[in-house]
Every structure is written in C-alpha cells, then in structure tokens.
Amino acid sequence: MGTRERRAMEKQLRQNQILDAARNLLFSSGIDNISMNKIAKHAELGIGTIYFYFKSKHEIFIALQMEGVALLYSRLETIHKKKIRSDEKLRLIGRSFYQFCEDHNDYYDIINYFLSSPKIFFEPELKTKVDMSGKKITALIEEVVCQGIKENIFEKEDAGKFAILFFGSLYGLMQFKKFENTILASQTHKDIYEYSIEKLIKSLK
Amino acid sequence: MGTRERRAMEKQLRQNQILDAARNLLFSSGIDNISMNKIAKHAELGIGTIYFYFKSKHEIFIALQMEGVALLYSRLETIHKKKIRSDEKLRLIGRSFYQFCEDHNDYYDIINYFLSSPKIFFEPELKTKVDMSGKKITALIEEVVCQGIKENIFEKEDAGKFAILFFGSLYGLMQFKKFENTILASQTHKDIYEYSIEKLIKSLK
Amino acid sequence: MGTRERRAMEKQLRQNQILDAARNLLFSSGIDNISMNKIAKHAELGIGTIYFYFKSKHEIFIALQMEGVALLYSRLETIHKKKIRSDEKLRLIGRSFYQFCEDHNDYYDIINYFLSSPKIFFEPELKTKVDMSGKKITALIEEVVCQGIKENIFEKEDAGKFAILFFGSLYGLMQFKKFENTILASQTHKDIYEYSIEKLIKSLK
Amino acid sequence: MGTRERRAMEKQLRQNQILDAARNLLFSSGIDNISMNKIAKHAELGIGTIYFYFKSKHEIFIALQMEGVALLYSRLETIHKKKIRSDEKLRLIGRSFYQFCEDHNDYYDIINYFLSSPKIFFEPELKTKVDMSGKKITALIEEVVCQGIKENIFEKEDAGKFAILFFGSLYGLMQFKKFENTILASQTHKDIYEYSIEKLIKSLK
DNA sequence: CATGAATGAGCATTCATTCAT
DNA sequence: TATGAATGAATGCTCATTCAT
Numbered sequence: 129m130g131t132r133e134r135r136a137m138e139k140q141l142r143q144n145q146i147l148d149a150a151r152n153l154l155f156s157s158g159i160d161n162i163s164m165n166k167i168a169k170h171a172e173l174g175i176g177t178i179y180f181y182f183k184s185k186h187e188i189f190i191a192l193q194m195e196g197v198a199l200l201y202s203r204l205e206t207i208h209k210k211k212i213r214s215d216e217k218l219r220l221i222g223r224s225f226y227q228f229c230e231d232h233n234d235y236y237d238i239i240n241y242f243l244s245s246p247k248i249f250f251e252p253e254l255k256t257k258v259d260m261s262g263k264k265i266t267a268l269i270e271e272v273v274c275q276g277i278k279e280n281i282f283e284k285e286d287a288g289k290f291a292i293l294f295f296g297s298l299y300g301l302m303q304f305k306k307f308e309n310t311i312l313a314s315q316t317h318k319d320i321y322e323y324s325i326e327k328l329i330k331s332l333k
Numbered sequence: 334m335g336t337r338e339r340r341a342m343e344k345q346l347r348q349n350q351i352l353d354a355a356r357n358l359l360f361s362s363g364i365d366n367i368s369m370n371k372i373a374k375h376a377e378l379g380i381g382t383i384y385f386y387f388k389s390k391h392e393i394f395i396a397l398q399m400e401g402v403a404l405l406y407s408r409l410e411t412i413h414k415k416k417i418r419s420d421e422k423l424r425l426i427g428r429s430f431y432q433f434c435e436d437h438n439d440y441y442d443i444i445n446y447f448l449s450s451p452k453i454f455f456e457p458e459l460k461t462k463v464d465m466s467g468k469k470i471t472a473l474i475e476e477v478v479c480q481g482i483k484e485n486i487f488e489k490e491d492a493g494k495f496a497i498l499f500f501g502s503l504y505g506l507m508q509f510k511k512f513e514n515t516i517l518a519s520q521t522h523k524d525i526y527e528y529s530i531e532k533l534i535k536s537l538k
Numbered sequence: 539m540g541t542r543e544r545r546a547m548e549k550q551l552r553q554n555q556i557l558d559a560a561r562n563l564l565f566s567s568g569i570d571n572i573s574m575n576k577i578a579k580h581a582e583l584g585i586g587t588i589y590f591y592f593k594s595k596h597e598i599f600i601a602l603q604m605e606g607v608a609l610l611y612s613r614l615e616t617i618h619k620k621k622i623r624s625d626e627k628l629r630l631i632g633r634s635f636y637q638f639c640e641d642h643n644d645y646y647d648i649i650n651y652f653l654s655s656p657k658i659f660f661e662p663e664l665k666t667k668v669d670m671s672g673k674k675i676t677a678l679i680e681e682v683v684c685q686g687i688k689e690n691i692f693e694k695e696d697a698g699k700f701a702i703l704f705f706g707s708l709y710g711l712m713q714f715k716k717f718e719n720t721i722l723a724s725q726t727h728k729d730i731y732e733y734s735i736e737k738l739i740k741s742l743k
Numbered sequence: 744m745g746t747r748e749r750r751a752m753e754k755q756l757r758q759n760q761i762l763d764a765a766r767n768l769l770f771s772s773g774i775d776n777i778s779m780n781k782i783a784k785h786a787e788l789g790i791g792t793i794y795f796y797f798k799s800k801h802e803i804f805i806a807l808q809m810e811g812v813a814l815l816y817s818r819l820e821t822i823h824k825k826k827i828r829s830d831e832k833l834r835l836i837g838r839s840f841y842q843f844c845e846d847h848n849d850y851y852d853i854i855n856y857f858l859s860s861p862k863i864f865f866e867p868e869l870k871t872k873v874d875m876s877g878k879k880i881t882a883l884i885e886e887v888v889c890q891g892i893k894e895n896i897f898e899k900e901d902a903g904k905f906a907i908l909f910f911g912s913l914y915g916l917m918q919f920k921k922f923e924n925t926i927l928a929s930q931t932h933k934d935i936y937e938y939s940i941e942k943l944i945k946s947l948k
Numbered sequence: 949c950a951t952g953a954a955t956g957a958g959c960a961t962t963c964a965t966t967c968a969t
Numbered sequence: 970t971a972t973g974a975a976t977g978a979a980t981g982c983t984c985a986t987t988c989a990t
Contacts, residue, residue: 131990135952135953135990138953139953142953163979163980163981164980164981164982165979165980165981168956173954173955174954174955174956175955175956175957175981175982176953176954176955176956176957176982176983176984177953177954177955177956179981179982179983180952180953180954180955181953184981184982185980185981185982240449241449243449243508244445244448244449244508255515256515259512259515259516260515260516262512262516263515263516266516286528288518288520289520289524289525289528289529290532292506292509292516292517292520292525292529293502293506293525293528293529293532296502296505296506296508296509296529297498297501297502297505297506297529298505299505299508300501300502300503300504300505300506300508301497301498301501301502301505303448303449303501303504303505304497304501307464307467307468310460310461310464310465310468311464311465311467311468311471311497312497313493315493315494319494320494320497320498323491323494323498324494324497324498324501324502327495327498327536328536330536331532331533331535331536368962368963368964369963369964369965370962370963370964373973378971378972379971379972379973380964380965380972380973380974381966381967381970381971381972381973382970382971382972382973384964384965384966385970385971385972389964389965390963390964390965541969545973545974548974549974552974573958573959573960574959574960574961575958575959575960578977583975583976584975584976584977585960585961585976585977585978586961586962586963586974586975586976586977586978587974587975587976587977589960589961589962590973590974590975590976591974594960594961595959595960595961650859651859653859653918654855654858654859654918665925666925669922669925669926670925670926672922672926673925673926676926696938698928698930699930699934699935699938699939700942702916702919702926702927702930702935702939703912703916703935703938703939703942705915706912706915706916706918706919706939707908707911707912707915707916707939708915709915709918710910710911710912710913710914710915710916710918711907711908711911711912711915713858713859713911713914713915714907714911717874717877717878720870720871720874720875720878721874721875721877721878721881721907722907725903725904729904730904730907730908733901733904733905733908734904734907734908734911734912737905737908737946738946740946741942741943741945741946778983778984778985779984779985779986780983780984780985783952788950788951789950789951789952790951790952790953790985790986791949791950791951791952791987791988792949792950792951792952794985794986794987795949795950795951799985799986800984800985800986
C-alpha cells in the first residue's frame with residue numbers, strides 16, 4: 129500500500145472517528161446538546177482538527193443525516209429486492225421505518241432535525257445534498273408502487289404522489305409516538321401505525 | 334368588582350402583554366431568536382417580572398403553542414359546524430390546516446417545535462398541557478368521521494385511529510413543503526397535498 | 539440620597555470599574571491584546587456583566603476613546619483660556635498634544651486605533667459619536683486661529699482648513715516617533731516636531 | 744544557467760506566487776481577513792510551504808509593505824526626474840501620494856498597518872527593514888527640497904526636517920479622509936488636502 | 949523541498965435564570 | 970409585585986504555527 133493510499137485511509141479513519149463521537153453524543157445527549165467542543169473532546173482531538181475535517185457543525189450534521197438515510201435506505205432496499213408482492217413490500221417498508229426509528233433514535237432525531245427545521249436554514253449546497261439523499265427513499269417507494277401497478281395489484285395511480293403521501297404520513301405518524309400516554313389514550317401507537325399502513329395500502333387497490 | 338377580581342384581571346393583562354411581545358418576536362425574528370431578555374424589552378417589563386408570570390421560557394412557548402392550537406381549532410370548528418357532508422368536512426379541514434400553516438408561519442413553527450422535539454424534553458406537567466390541547470384537534474376529526482359513519486358516507490371504521498392517521502399524515506406532508514424544488518421535482522407541493530386529502534378520504538369509503 | 543440616585547451612582551461606578559479594567563489592560567498589553575473576557579477577569583466581574591453595561595467591545599473602545607479625547611481637549615482648553623497671543627497658543631497646543639501622547643500611551647493608542655482603522659468599520663451611530671468628539675479638537679484650534687486673525691497676528695485665512703492641517707500634521711508626525719532610531723537617524727523626533735510646529739505657525743503669518 | 748541560479752530563480756518564483764496570493768487576498772478581503780491558511784489555499788501551496796518561504800505572517804506583511812512603498816517611491820521618482828521647478832515637484836508629490844492612496848487602498852492599508860501599530864511590535868530586524876524602505880520616501884522629498892534651496896526657490900532650510908514634516912503631514916491628513924461627512928462638514932477632504940500642500944510649500948519660501 | 953494534519957488557546961457574544969432590593 | 974443587576978457556562982469558529990513524513 130503506497131503512502132498516498134495510507135494517507136487517504138487515515139483521513140477516512142479520522143473522519144469516522146469524528147462522526148462516531150458525534151453520533152455517540154447525539155445518542156446519549158440529544159441533538160440540542162451537541163457542540164463542536166464536545167465532539168472534539170469525545171473524539172479526543174483538538175477542536176481545530178474537527179474543523180479541518182468538517183467545515184462547520186452543519187456539515188457534521190449532514191454527514192450524520194446521510195448516514196442515517198443510507199442506513200434506512202439499505203433496509204428498505206433489502207425489502208425491495210425480495211420476491212414478494214408489492215403490497216407486502218409496502219407493508220414491510222412501513223414496518224421497517226418504524227423499526228428503524230426505534231433502533232436508531234439518534235438517526236431518527238437527526239433526520240427529524242432536518243425535516244422540521246425552518247425553511248431556510250442551510251446553505252443551498254448542503255440542503256441539496258440532504259434533500260437528494262431523502263429523495264432516494266421516496267423514489268424507492270415509488271418504484272414499489274409502479275411495480276404493483278404493473279402487477280395489477282394496485283390501481284393505476286400517480287406513483288410519485290403516492291410515495292410522498294406514504295412516506296410523509298408515516299413520518300408524521302412517528303411524531304405522535306411521544307403522545308402515547310396522552311393524546312393516544314387507550315390505543316397503542318404501534319396499533320395506530322399498523323392500521324395506517326394497511327389503510328394506505330388499501331387505498332391503492 | 335372586588336379586589337380579588339381586579340387582581341386576577343391585572344394578572345391576565347400582564348400575561349397577555351408578555352405573550353404579545355413573545356408572539357411579535359416569534360413572528361418577526363423566528364423561533365430561534367427569542368430570548369427572555371428580548372421578550373422583556375419588547376413587553377416593556379423587567380426581566381424579573383416576566384419570570385413572575387411565567388416560570389420558564391418553556392412556559393411561554395407552551396402558552397404560545399396553545400394559542401396556535403386554539404386558533405387552528407377554531408378554524409376547524411367553524412367547518413365542523415357547517416351543515417355539509419362529512420367527506421366535504423374532511424376535505425375542508427385538510428385545506429384549512431394547509432392554509433393555517435401558510436397564514437401563521439409563526440404558530441406553525443412553534444407547533445412544529447413541540448411536535449418534533451425529542452421525546453423527553455419538557456417537564457411532564459407542561460407536556461400534558463400541550464398534548465391535551467393537541468388532542469382537541471384529533472378529537473374533532475374523530476367526530477367528523479363518526480358523523481360520516483352514521484350518515485353511511487363512510488364505512489364502519491375505528492374513527493379514533495383514522496383521526497390520527499389523517500392529522501398525522503397531513504402534518505407529515507406539510508414538512509415536505511420545504512422540498513418543493515428538490516425532492517418534489519416536477520410536482521407542486523399543493524397538488525400532492527390535495528391528492529393526499531382525497532386519497533385519505535376515499536380510503537374511508 | 540434616594541434609592542434611585544444611589545442606583546444611578548452604582549451604575550456609574552460599575553461602568554467606571556469596567557472602563558478602568560479596560561484602560562489598564564490597554565496600557566499594559568496593547569490594544570490588540572484586549573478581549574472582553576480579559577476585561578471581565580480584570581474587573582472581577584462576570585463576562586455577562588460587562589455586556590450588561592456595554593453592548594459590545596466597540597462600545598468600550600469608544601468610551602475609552604472619548605475619555606481620551608476629553609482629556610486631551612481639557613488640556614487644550616486650559617491653554618485656550620490663557621490670556622496669551624494666539625501664536626503662542628498654537629505652540630502650546632502642539633506641545634501639549636505631544637505631551638499627551640507621551641503621558642497617555644494608552645489613550646494615544648486608542649485614538650490611533652480609531653484614526654487608522656479601515657474606513658467602514660464601526661456602526662454609523664458609534665462612528666458619529668467618535669467623530670464628533672474629535673471635532674471638538676479641531677474646532678478649538680479653529681477658534682484659536684480665528685482669534686489670531688482678529689488680532690492681526692495671522693493673515694486672513696480659512697481657519698477651518700488650517701485647523702485640520704495643523705492637527706492632522708501633528709498627528710501624522712507623532713506616528714514617526716517610532717522611527718526615531720531608523721528613519722530619523724541623527725535627528726531627534728522632538729526636534730522635528732518642534733520645528734514643524736514653528737513652521738506651521740509661521741505659515742499663518 | 745547553473746543549478747544554483749535555477750534554484751534561486753525558482754525560489755523567487757515561489758515567493759512571488761505567495762505574495763501574489765497575499766496581495767489578492769489583501770485587496771479582496773481587507774487586512775483583517777488574511778490568514779496564512781487562506782494565503783496557502785489561494786497560492787495553491789501547502790501551508791508548510793508558505794512557512795518555508797516566509798517564516799511568519801509578519802514577514803509576508805512586510806514584503807507587501809515594501810512592495811507598496813516601492814510602488815509609491817517609483818511614482819514619486821518619476822516626478823523627481825522631471826525637469827520642473829522644485830515647488831511644482833512638491834505639489835505633484837503631494838498629489839501623487841493622494842492618488843496612490845486612492846488607487847491602492849490595499850497598499851495604503853498595509854502601510855498604515857505598520858505606521859500605526861504600537862511601538863514595539865515587530866522583531867527589530869524586520870522593523871529595520873520596513874523603516875528603511877520608508878526612509879527612501881523622505882529622502883527623496885529631502886532631495887527635492889535641497890534642489891529647491893539650490894535653485895533659490897526655497898529659503899535656506901533644514902531639508903531633512905522639512906521632508907518629514909511634509910510627508911508626515913500628508914500622511915496624517917489622509918487619515919482624515921474618513922471624516923469627510925462628519926468632522927470635515929462642509930469642506931471636501933480633497934480641498935483641505937490641496938490647501939495643505941500649498942501651505943506647506945509656501946512655508947518654504 | 950513540500951506537504952498538510954494537528955493543535956488548543958482564544959475570540960465576541962448570548963442566554964436562561966437568580967435574587968436582593 | 971416589580972425590578973434589573975449579575976452570572977458564567979456555553980457556543981461556533983479562527984488562526985499562527987509546528988513537525989513528522
């Protein structure tokens with residue numbers, strides 16, 4: 129392995145080291161309690177070093193968000209690759225998103241962070257990056273719907289619109305998890321979520 | 334009017350004065366730019382006085398959130414009172430929520446703030462308050478659905494669950510507004526939103 | 539003494555405490571080594587307290603500058619009040635400025651700071667404040683010149699212009715003090731300065 | 744061309760490359776926004792490389808300052824070479840300095856930076872370098888005055904002293920440019936400057 | 949020669965909150 | 970009731986410089 133390659137690898141390593149620290153922090157103290165100095169301390173690096181690898185805090189957040197979306201995407205992709213009916217795929221996708229949010233509170237928080245932050249907040253360049261990574265998710269859902277239409281499982285439909293409805297709805301519903309003991313009263317959040325998946329799928333038929 | 338009553342009224346007055354200032358600030362500088370000192374200056378009161386009437390910043394935010402929800406509720410209520418078919422009611426409710434978000438970016442931001450902040454964030458007491466105010470919204474939707482079922486416009490249905498699906502979905506979809514030029518690509522957000530309303534209503538039939 | 543008066547006095551006191559700290563720091567470590575945190579530590583106050591009394595670092599600098607100019611002005615005023623010929627007054631003013639720079643290296647540095655900082659640097663409001671304080675100096679010189687003209691000591695002259703030439707020249711010359719051992723070579727700076735005063739005065743006759 | 748010479752030339756080249764970057768930065772973002780890292784990036788060189796050619800930021804600044812002074816000097820020299828009366832020369836020199844400050848705000852700022860920084864600031868060695876480059880300016884003026892004396896245009900005079908008065912005055916007056924709308928009130932800065940040149944010249948006669 | 953990763957002190961400023969009066 | 974002075978930890982970020990490779 130040449131010097132250059134080793135250098136590149138080390139650079140990658142450091143970046144991961146920083147991202148690891150940030151992710152840990154995110155997980156343990158919530159998104160509002162991450163600061164660059166804390167990340168540095170956690171990563172056992174000088175604060176300057178952090179800035180050497182990431183231009184700003186935003187950039188770290190975005191890297192994390194993209195990690196999260198990539199992880200979610202890979203889960204959904206696995207489902208998409210299965211040889212099963214499209215309606216079943218949608219069902220599994222819905223559940224998979226739920227599971228993802230449960231398993232990765234950290235990534236969920238950060239995706240949420242981007243989805244819910246006021247409109248103009250990130251520099252356009254970064255925003256586009258984030259958005260595009262999100263687009264992969266809805267695109268995948270769209271494909272599933274298209275497939276279902278081809279298979280005559282679903283009615284003819286604007287698959288692109290439905291994909292956004294589907295993902296947007298599930299995202300919105302996830303937020304209600306925190307109302308389990310108040311608004312939701314007697315119902316469990318999980319039940320409502322499952323019900324919603326079915327309802328949405330049925331609306332395609 | 335007795336002393337006690339006058340006292341109570343004055344208290345109410347002061348509280349409103351503070352809330353007015355906070356609301357103005359929220360509107361003019363965004364949710365991230367509100368500080369207690371700024372509120373005090375705006376309200377032309379001492380900072381100590383603010384803390385006399387609200388014991389924390391959270392409390393002020395919650396009061397504002399409740400205002401927002403109340404405003405939204407009153408809009409929805411107006412619709413509910415109309416003598417129209419339940420499906421039309423749902424349609425109008427959906428649109429009304431959209432309009433509300435457009436008209437009251439300030440309240441939208443603050444409702445969003447509560448809906449999207451990490452799970453354990455507020456003292457339980459305050460949280461309950463917030464949640465309950467939100468419950469009124471879903472309860473109203475539930476009523477509309479029940480009515481529709483009675484009228485045989487909708488199929489028999491778990492109205493409570495549907496209400497949450499309906500409101501959760503629309504809320505989730507609203508967040509995608511900011512992707513109008515990226516994820517949504519060729520579609521307008523408004524179209525997708527309208528499409529979603531119809532889809533959801535249809536799923537009841 | 540009422541409460542209000544005591545309060546006002548205490549406020550004044552604190553402000554002076556802060557300004558004292560800043561002035562000391564300025565004197566001991568030069569203008570580039572003053573930071574708000576250092577001022578706070580020196581003043582034995584919390585950093586927040588500093589910001590309670592002064593909106594920004596600029597404001598402290600400006601307060602200091604105005605102190606300095608006021609001090610210089612008072613020295614010049616004393617001269618102006620004397621019952622002596624105007625040419626002698628100018629001579630004393632020139633020397634007085636020199637002495638002032640020697641005695642108050644700290645104030646000299648800060649006046650210099652304002653005089654030599656790039657054009658657009660301060661918020662207009664603050665800039666005006668500073669400028670106006672400076673104007674008093676040139677206005678006083680102008681008066682002296684006018685008086686000299688009336689007394690027929692000086693030729694008829696645009697006193698306003700000359701005042702600026704006079705003060706500007708002396709200011710510029712002061713900067714050359716630091717070249718005493720290099721550019722100035724065999725001459726002493728003081729000699730050149732004295733020579734310049736005389737030359738400028740003579741040019742009025 | 745031997746190896747050694749080529750080496751020397753390459754060195755010169757690199758230095759210029761760095762200086763170019765620094766100059767550009769100086770011009771485009773002002774003296775307070777230059778950092779070694781920025782210079783490196785601009786010059787498309789490693790930061791280490793910069794430090795190989797200049798051992799500190801000061802050294803770069805000094806190189807730039809000397810460039811500036813050299814440029815000013817060359818302008819003045821052109822005037823000095825003309826076959827015109829010495830008084831006219833002084834007039835043109837004065838105007839030329841004014842024009843130089845207007846044309847080269849960047850160099851003006853950096854010359855100013857050296858002229859106005861607190862006394863002991865640079866390592867003696869560097870300071871001497873800077874000072875000497877400045878000396879050339881006053882020496883040239885001195886020559887002009889000497890010539891004028893020889894030509895009997897000017898009275899017998901200590902030309903060295905006058906040169907410093909002349910240049911110091913004009914430098915000081917330039918600083919007042921920024922007060923055009925405040926202290927200077929109704930007068931234009933340019934008028935005052937012109938007036939001053941004349942006054943200074945007349946004082947020689 | 950040339951590189952660029954690493955440092956960490958330092959910066960100006962903000963802010964929710966407390967508490968003596 | 971009402972005030973507002975005081976706090977100090979915390980924030981994101983910059984920068985000149987070093988040094989191992």
